Amino acid sequence: MAKNPVRVLVTGAAGQIGYAIVPMIARGVMLGPDQPVILHMLDIEPAAEALNGVKMELIDAAFPLLKGVVATTDAQEACKDVNIAVMVGGFPRKEGMERKDVMSKNVSIYKAQASALEKHAASDVKVLVVANPANTNALILKEYAPKIPEKNITCLTRLDHNRALGQISEKLNVHVGDVKNVIIWGNHSSTQYPDVNHATVTTSSGEKPVRELVANDQWLNTEFITTVQQRGAAIIKARKLSSALSAASSACDHIRDWVLGTPKGTWVSMGVYSDGSYGIQQGLIYSFPVTCDKGQWSIVQGLKIDDFSRGKLDATAKELIEEKTLAYSCLS
Numbered sequence: 001m002a003k004n005p006v007r008v009l010v011t012g013a014a015g016q017i018g019y020a021i022v023p024m025i026a027r028g029v030m031l032g033p034d035q036p037v038i039l040h041m042l043d044i045e046p047a048a049e050a051l052n053g054v055k056m057e058l059i060d061a062a063f064p065l066l067k068g069v070v071a072t073t074d075a076q077e078a079c080k081d082v083n084i085a086v087m088v089g090g091f092p093r094k095e096g097m098e099r100k101d102v103m104s105k106n107v108s109i110y111k112a113q114a115s116a117l118e119k120h121a122a123s124d125v126k127v128l129v130v131a132n133p134a135n136t137n138a139l140i141l142k143e144y145a146p147k148i149p150e151k152n153i154t155c156l157t158r159l160d161h162n163r164a165l166g167q168i169s170e171k172l173n174v175h176v177g178d179v180k181n182v183i184i185w186g187n188h189s190s191t192q193y194p195d196v197n198h199a200t201v202t203t204s205s206g207e208k209p210v211r212e213l214v215a216n217d218q219w220l221n222t223e224f225i226t227t228v229q230q231r232g233a234a235i236i237k238a239r240k241l242s243s244a245l246s247a248a249s250s251a252c253d254h255i256r257d258w259v260l261g262t263p264k265g266t267w268v269s270m271g272v273y274s275d276g277s278y279g280i281q282q283g284l285i286y287s288f289p290v291t292c293d294k295g296q297w298s299i300v301q302g303l304k305i306d307d308f309s310r311g312k313l314d315a316t317a318k319e320l321i322e323e324k325t326l327a328y329s330c331l332s
C-alpha cells in the first residue's frame, strides 16, 4: 500500500540552499524512494516572485513522489501540519555588519518561527536548523517552542562531518564510503573540532584506524582540522557564494539518518541539545557523535577523550556559551 505523504517545510526556499534541496526532497533523497512528500516552502515578501518560480519548476519537473507544493510568505500557513522542518531562511551578513547585528536579526527570526512551528506543525515535528549561527538559532527555536520536545530540535553539522570524511578520503586515496566515524564536536563555526581519533577505513584486510593509515599526526592535528574548520570560507572564496549543493545534500543525510536510522557500527554528527555528556554543559546545542534508531538519536557514549581533544571540546563549548549570552542580550 502506498505510504501517506510526509509534509516537509523548507524555509528560505527561494535562496541558494533552498533551490538545491527542494528537488532532492522531491526525488526521495531525504526520505526514501517510496515516500511521497508534500513540500511547504516559505520565504519573505521580497522573494515571493522567485519562490513562485521555484514552485513552477517543481511542477515542471513532474516528480512522481511530489504530492503537493505550498509556496507562501506566511509562516503560519507554511508550518501547518509539517512533519519535518528544514530551517534555511535567515539574514546573511552584509558588508559592514557586526556579528551582533547578524545575530540580532537571526535570533528574532528564529524566535518568531519557533512560535509558528509550535502552534501549527505536527506535535512530533523534527526540526533541522541550517541557517547561521546554526547552533544558537536552534537553541533560540527550542527556548521559544517549549511544546516541541527538545530531542526534536537539531542543527546541521553533517556538512562538516562529510567534509572531514572527504578530506581523509582524499589524503588516503580511498573511497569516501569506506571512511567512517569521524566526529564534529561543538559549534558549526571555525571553533568546531573535527576529531579522527575513533575513525576507521574499511580495507581489504578489515577496518583500520585512520590515525594508523594516515601515519602523520602532525597533519591530522593541524592542517586537517583547519581545512575542515575553514572549508565554508574556502568555498565562499572560490564560488563567491556559500556552499549550497553540499549543504543541501548534507541536510538530506541528516534527516534521512535521523528518520531511517544510521547503519550498524556507524555514527554521524548532529547538533543536539546537550544532556551533559562528555562534560558539555546542558543548555547548549552542541554537535556530538550520534546513532539513530526508530526516529530517535542517542549520543555515542564512552569514547576516550585525550587532553588535546579535551581542550578543543571545551574551547568550542566556550564559544557557544558566549553566543548564547549574546543572543539573549539581543532578545532582551
Ligand SMILES: NC(=O)C1=CN([C@@H]2O[C@H](COP(=O)(O)OP(=O)(O)OC[C@H]3O[C@@H](n4cnc5c(N)ncnc54)[C@H](O)[C@@H]3O)[C@@H](O)[C@H]2O)C=CC1
Binding pocket: 011, 012, 013, 014, 015, 016, 017, 018, 042, 043, 044, 047, 088, 089, 090, 091, 092, 109, 129, 130, 131, 132, 133, 134, 156, 157, 159, 160, 188, 242, 243, 244, 247
Ligand atoms: N549549517 C551549515 O552547514 C550551513 C549553513 N549555511 C547557512 O544557511 C543559510 C542559507 O544559506 P543560502 O541559502 O546560501 O542563503 P541565501 O541568502 O541564498 O538564502 C536565504 C533565504 O532566506 C530567506 N529569508 C530571509 N529571512 C527569512 C525569513 N524570516 N523567513 C523565511 N525566509 C527568509 C531569504 O529571502 C533567502 O531567500 C545562511 O544562514 C548560511 O550561512 C550555509 C551553508 C552551510
Ligand SMILES: O=C([O-])CC(=O)C(=O)O
Binding pocket: 132, 159, 231, 232, 233, 235, 242, 243
Ligand atoms: O559561512 C557560511 O555562510 C557557510 C557555511 O556555514 C558553511 O559553508 O559551512
